[in-house]
Amino acid sequence: MRTLATGVLSLVVVGCYAGLGAGDRGGDDDGAGGEEEAEESAGGDTGVISCEDGRAHPNRAPLRRMTRFEYNNTVRDLLGDNTSPANAFPSEEIGNGFGNDADAQAVSSLLAEQYATVAEGIAARATETPAALTALHACTSGVDDSSEAECLRAWLGEFLPRAYRRPITTQDVDELVALHQAVREAAPFPSGVAAVIEAVLQSPHFLYRVERGITDENGNRRPSGHEMASRLSYFFWGTMPDDALLAAAQSGELETDEGVRTHAERLLDHERSREVVRFFFDNLLPIASLSKLERDAEMYPTFSPQIGGHLREETQQFLLHEIYDDEGSGTWEGALTAPYTFVNEALAAYYGITGVTGESFQKVDIDTTQRLGLLTQAGMVAGTVHSNATNPVVRGAFVVQKVMCNKIPLPTGDLLDEVKPPDPYSGATARERFSQHSEDPVCAACHQMMDPVGFALENFDPVGLWRDQENGVEIDASGSLPGLGGFNGPVELARAVAAAPDTHECFAVNWSQFALGRTLDAGDECTQDRLVDDFVASGTNVRELLIAITQSDAFLYLPSEE
Amino acid sequence: MPRFRLGRRAILRGAGSIAIALPWLEIMGEGRSARAAEAGKRFVTVYTPGGTVSNNGDGENRWRPSGSETDWTLSPILSPLAAVKDKLLVLHGLAMRSAVGEQHQAGIIAWLTGTNQDGAGGYSQGPSVDQVIANRISQDKAIKSLQMAIRWGTGKSHGLLSPINSVNFEDNANFDPIPPRLDPQAIFTALFGTLDPATADDVKAKIERKKSILDHVDRQYADLSAKLGAADRMKLEQHLEKVRELEKSLDDQVVATPVCQLPELVDTSDYDPFTGLDSDDNGSVVNVTTDEAIPKVGKFFMDMLVMALACDITGVASLQWTDTEAKHTFPWLGLDQHHHYYQHDGGFRPVQLEQIYTWYSEQHAYLLEQMDAVDMGGHTLLDESVVFFGSELAQPPTHDKSTMPFLLAGGGAGMRAGRYLDLTGLPDRSHNNLLVALLNLFGDERTTFGDEDYCTGPLSGLT
Known part of the structure; x- marks a missing residue:
């Protein structure tokens, strides 16, 4: 669906045609179509949307991939790697201007290659010394042939849910154990561990924010607790969820609007949110x-x-x-x-x-x-x-x-x-x-x-x-x-x-686009109108805006399944 | 219908996991030509910024050759190409009418795509011709197409992949811009690692290990994508396609032959390939040490490009001498301002510009001579290639694109070189017609390419 900012933002049009803005790149179909087609499909929904019909209006939620900023932060928190290795990835496409526009993110041959190369470096650093291995899991010290398999599973049991940011299945673990065995045949135990890390860091469960969703009591589809934990964490801290968010995901706390708000406020109050605010500006x-x-x-x-x-x-x-x-x-x-x-x-x-x-x-x-x-x-x-x-x-x-x-x-x-x-x-x-x-x-x-x-x-x-x-x-x-x-x-x-009202609306839209990782389109009318109204009513309070974004339909819900 | 292209190997390996809604033949590309056997074998594009000096202020064209089609004389700017003059096909007079958008960005986008810029800050609205050709002639190579750039991303990038910089666009549904490879040492290892006795054993061991890992990664993308909705599935399938390209390149490691030899490894420790990548609207990032290394590094890039073709690692290569901002200096020419300054930021400076463009001709001559020195068995590497040298505009002081300085070289697919074509008298001089003619050289018989508003059919006279 190609999307248009036109008609969403208030535009000055005095003898100067208001054209397409940056980030109007198609996401999932068409591509060859010209502007005519784009205009026809703008909005995604047919007919007039009533924002007060009691239903959620989240619009689209395209699959998001980690940006270089987020990848650096995530491997820092996951493996203690402070080398900002993702700086070696090719630059992001322009999209919404923040490099995180899901509709503009493409995978080039070079990026796929760099995912492998960068993961190799991270994995080597995480396994190259006994101290590094011990930091992964205590069981690695003194590990031998008889304890190896058990130690590997013990480590994966702790590491994998954090890397995938969700509960793991036996299949998740078994496949990586098999990979370890294949590599282990020709190399020592740590090399096999490194191979597992390399595979995990290239996995779609790590690189992408997969949202399968759950259905709430009102019949609306919303992100699962773990999916919401990632939404919040990447918005406010640009990194993987912390233990408190994972616990809240586990307890069901993040399946309510109030629970989301509580954690949004906690994250925003924390020093770490300043890094994201700096990145935004x-x-x-x-x-x-x-x-x-x-x-x-x-x-x-x-x-x-x-x-x-x-x-x-x-x-x-x-x-x-x-x-x-x-x-x-x-x-x-x-x-x-x-x-x-x-x-x-x-x-x-x-x-x-x-x-x-x-x-x-x-x-x-x-x-x-x-x-x-x-x-x-x-x-x-x-x-x-x-x-x-x-x-x-x-x-x-x-x-x-x-x-x-x-x-x-x-x-x-x-x-x-x-x-x-x-x-x-x-x-x-x-x-x-x-x-x-x-x-x-x-x-x-x-x-x-x-x-x-x-x-x-x-x-x-x-x-x-x-x-x-x-x-x-x-x-x-x-x-x-x-x-x-x-x-x-x-x-x-x-x-x-x-x-100027345009200035206020623009700021709210920019933050929303950054938070949602896409370019707003006509299908976001309900979310946008409400956010802008509340932002103006608050006297353009920035922190209230950031919290309000987490309470919007676009943040709290997922579109109904195709 | 999404035009999601599948690699041949992707189809062989993963047909089960990827939804195929198109008839087999359609997915493999437009009807393969009966002439495919004699179609061009290799396609190279070389981008240089800022057009040329086609009017030095006194009305003198310093780029256009003189004489007739077969009895002609090189111009001052093209004079360094004398040694390969009989392998050149100079095209004077084509207009880049499809270049609509920001002046420089629209130019670099339209050059190989023939489409308008997709709105302010946008990219192309179609694939670049090299990618279409790669899908025809280079699917079975270790690397389907190779994009490389020297001193790239010199201005206004904001740390993002700016349309100022992009010359290649995927032949997929989004026409995604393709970031070029920048680090000469990484390119050397990736392309020739197994040829280098110093690293060969290490590289081979790593390859086996990488294959195990990628095999796992491959299955993860295939499994997960099958569970997602159409749009997200396509995104993961695109990622999977690139993982499979990587797997293939590991399978098809280069082997030394009489023509495929390890290029000389050049010390580039004085060259920062990433300098300027996060440059802002305020202009360039000056890095004089890196700028001084450009001639040496450029030669190294060209050596690797020639061997990538000679070793059959790829059939399609793109080399960019910087980007349209062109904000690096030329200390070896005694020019301490950047190229854009001489174009118009500091007012039009034809004398300095002629120095720069002549230097680019010297570099291009080196590339063509090296290609012409590789004997492929009765003919040279250049003879079986088509090399397209171009820019994003014609005249730097005005951004004029009405008489583009285009230069073809080689002899692939029956292209007749050693000629100078003055095309200014054509009823339709749109360069889209040249793009169609190039596709035809590679056995793709379509009659239009890019935005149809600017295309009336293939330019005749190349063969």
Whole structure:
């Protein structure tokens, strides 16, 4: 079923056709069909859905495969392997932007090969010393021919349910014992154990989140306790369930909405959830590789890749504070309008803030005539610049497309021939360089949707520092956007974006897509409407949103069987 | 109906566990041609970024040859290819009309697929021609197709497989982008491990062990997929197909022959194949040490590519010289800005660009000469191959794609080389027609490929 974001998100459409967004890749059929077909099948359900008909409306739940992030965390918790071995896997497909879109995940020949190669390394590390073997199971010390079979089964009895994240069957164990025997013929006991680990790490029961489901008393299909344990654990911690979740799965606790909520709150309150929140923002925001940002040292002498790294940390620490700490607003709107940020000594000097010493980050007030909230942080505006000159299109497109979820289509047809990049040395200011976008009505139809946002950020140079002039010409940072109204400069822009309903909806949708591992489509209307309404009603509280996602039909239920 | 393709071996081994709803012949591909015996044996694609200099600012085309079809002279940029001139078929004037989408991304996507980009941030809407050919001519090889890339993922990747980077797309229901192999040492071991006396015994022992493990893994996918709904089942079956490819490559280890020899192992410890993979919108990750190693590493890649064909490890290979971002530097040419900077990020710089494109011609000449040095018994490896050299656009300052700098080489399937074809006068210059003609060379007799809006039938004149 091909899916469309169109029609789900509120879209600005003023003479600029709202096209397909990223992640509209088909999942299980068609493929050859064009957009017409895609539109026909959008939604999956025929007819009008009534969200209040007393039935669950979970929409689709395609089979999910572990991402590199999740694989690294899982082998760390399963086998104590801290080497981040999954970094050797090929990059994930773009999909929903978080690399975990089940409809976009493909298995290439290279990935299958790397699953084998990486598993070989992990298994070797887990069995190469007596100490490592003992860590697997105490019975391995002093194991001999007579105790070998028993020891293998004892270890598998403990290891396998954790690796497969479910109760195991005798067949599960017997097959691996047979594999051990086959390898053992030509190699010592630990080598056979390593082979078993390699097989387990390539198994679909390990790599995929298989959900067979159970039927509850209302006749709705929902994930089993163990399947729900994995849903919760991978959402909040990006890894396999802990013992408390497995116990809750066993006791039936996770088969109720309340039980799910209780554990969701426990996981979110735990320090480990911050890793996932960081991962989410690293993927949503243009900050992940600021530490590798290169800028001309003569033009921007105070910037360095080290500063870039600090800028990323500034944004992350700021967001974690806003979301988790009592003094933080707890809300997305608050994060977008906060009159403070986090800096260490080096970054304070970079910004021209005095009185900060040491390497650790601390909260400081900012000059709110120049900056306000997340979007005006130096890393955010440096991370959307390609080169040594600012590009208002890229900056604008980031805010409009990733913060507000408004899709801007790419030029097509005859228009393509007219499109060419402006000479970076023409005109004194970015507004002059990109003047064709507003003067030519064909260009303006779409560029009026994003360029003004970029112009309002022109007071920030390519390394995110404040400037009043570019090439000796006073910067005009005024503009307006349909849906946002008029603004002059970054602070007014920040307020307008923070207050826009599209911004709130977009944030809720992004978190939902990340949590569900897919791109929302028209079949998610009930889940989405409710989440967005509740998010807005909460004053855009981020933690409440994350808990609310676990209480949505899409999270609590599975679609009826085919 | 899902177009889920099955490997021949997958059918032989696992027909019982995989639902087959299509008639046998249909599943094996479009009617096999009677000419199959004489069809092309090997297909190679070589991607270089940023088009060429077809207008140096003074209106001078530095890429297009001069003269007539059979009496012609190489252009300045193509001049390094003089030694293999009689094995070239230069195609001037085709337009890449199907490249609709983001300028660079749509170009690299359309080059081998002939389809539009699937929305902003999307991939192709069809398979790439190399994958279709691989399913015809390379199913029984140890590796069905080999994708390799040098200094790849230089910008905007966000740690994901960006459409900026992808040139090959699976011939399956989703046309999944295929990530190329990047690590030269890992490629060497995977392809030639058993040929290397230093590692042969170790590799052989490991292979037996791996086979036992994969046999178990294979059964797990087969068993579980049978229990799942259609969509999830297809996903696991796709995974299973790749596991079986891996099993097959272990079964068919390469054996040395007079033409199949271990390539020289090159020390690439100064080269980080993964640098830049997590680069962001802010541009490139500069790694000068790695950039300096590109010529050496590129030659190593080409040596391995030639032997992968000569040893019959695969019949279809793809080599990418970086991606469309092209954000690495060229210290050995005295160029310390990246390629995209000279294309247009820093304004159009035809002099530096000509240096870069001429260097790429030198590299391509090396590849073709090496292929032409392998005697396959009365003819060379190049003679039984078709090598397609191309880019995602024609003119870097404008992203223009109306006169693409396409270069074919070889002699496979009766392709007549040693010619320069000026195709600017054709009523339909869409490059989709070339893709059809390439398929025809390999015995696939379809008359249209990619988006039909841009395809009117096979380009004539290749044979």
